[in-house]
Amino acid sequence: MKAVSVKEAGSIEVIEKEKPEIREKNEVLVQIKMVGICGSDMHIYHGTNPLATYPRVIGHEVTGEVVEIGEQVNTLKPGDKVVLEPIDTCGTCYACRNGRSNVCQNLEVYGVHRDGGMQQYIVVPSANLHKVEPDVPYQASVLVEPFTIGAQANWRGQVQEGDSVLIQGAGPIGICCLKMAKLLGAKCYITDLSEERLAFAKQSGADEVIHAGNKDVEQEIMSLTSGEGANVVIDAVCIPHTFELGVRVASNAGRIVVLGFTEQTSAIPQLPLTKQELTVVGSRLQTNQFPNVIKRLNQKELNVDGMVTHTFPVEDIQEALEYIERYPDEVRKAVMTF
Ligand SMILES: NC(=O)c1ccc[n+]([C@@H]2O[C@H](COP(=O)([O-])OP(=O)(O)OC[C@H]3O[C@@H](n4cnc5c(N)ncnc54)[C@H](O)[C@@H]3O)[C@@H](O)[C@H]2O)c1
Ligand SMILES: [Zn+2]
Ligand SMILES: [Zn+2]
Structure with a gap:
């Protein structure tokens, strides 16, 4: 064979x-x-x-x-x-x-x-x-497997109905995170540097798409959330800059989910973590997400x-x-x- x-x-x-x-x-x-x-x-x-x-x-x-x-x-x-x-x-x-x-x-x-x-x-x-x-x-x-990655990131970020979620990166993983967040009833913003990828993200259910090269993502998120910040930030770009940005745009009691494997350091100050009680978590592969994703696929909820x-x-x-x-x-x- x-x-x-x-x-x-x-x-x-x-x-x-x-x-x-x-x-x-x-x-x-x-x-x-x-x-x-x-x-x-x-x-x-x-x-x-x-x-x-x-x-x-x-x-x-x-x-x-x-x-x-x-x-x-x-x-x-x-x-x-x-x-x-x-x-x-x-x-x-x-x-x-x-x-x-x-x-x-x-x-x-x-x-x-x-x-x-x-x-x-x-x-x-x-x-x-x-x-x-x-x-x-x-x-x-x-x-199914990439969608389990998206499901896990949402679970790690404790995404709930009505939460505002910023997903950075509209590659396959960003799109999987987006679709799973929408199924949970979140309001979703997504960034990318590619017009094509942003257009597909919009088609995939994003409430707003932001071109990170042309727009100030931080300002956009603050304005879209009336100054509150995003309740959950999922980083599907995975570079030091996006991790740092995620911490800056998270709301009080917000969650920042990172998926990256880079060994490069990010500069994250303690003040916002303490003052806003932010939760920073990693998300790797998945636990028990296969049945969850397959059920949604079988039931045609996941398009x-x-x-x-x-x-x-x-x-x-x-x-x-x-x-x-x-x-x-x-x-x-x-x-x-x-
Ligand atoms: N933790 C895990 O279990 C797990 C599993 C799979 C993938 N990953 C990681 O997730 C990441 C995304 O995977 P992918 O397959 O979607 O990758 P990808 O490269 O296809 O997508 C990344 C997207 O980010 C965009 N981008 C680049 N810089 C940006 C910026 N500054 N702001 C906004 N968008 C920007 C790119 O245009 C691209 O569309 C990778 O780093 C990968 O290693 C993690
Ligand atoms: Zn993979
Ligand atoms: Zn073990």
């Missing part, structure tokens, strides 16, 4: 690999149908993801069909449409014991620390698979039209990566088909 392997930084190829087999009673064999390409796949390819080891079959935004189930599996059957929850956790560390297994001390992410979904078949424990309704197209189920803009067959992985980098304004989400 075919698999997309990053042999080492800068070198990606489609390899022939033996089809995997079920070995444990709780395992499931899945035929992969579609895999999203994410910024972190690009980082693994370029050698800028410090967690990745090589060679690596990439891909963590994965959807497919169950082919075969182990003896003990009673939650799935052949023919079921599924998405992969791409994390493996130890279950015993402090984070796991406290319901936060997404930050397990011994966390392994499929497609990063171990082989992921860009291959024709994969065998995984049934607990890592979530069933979706058969009428949900693969172009939608392939987006993902227009998000997948480009589809490439597995053989064209190299072209896909080059295309994404050359036309960032055109590509919202590119997916590989198998």
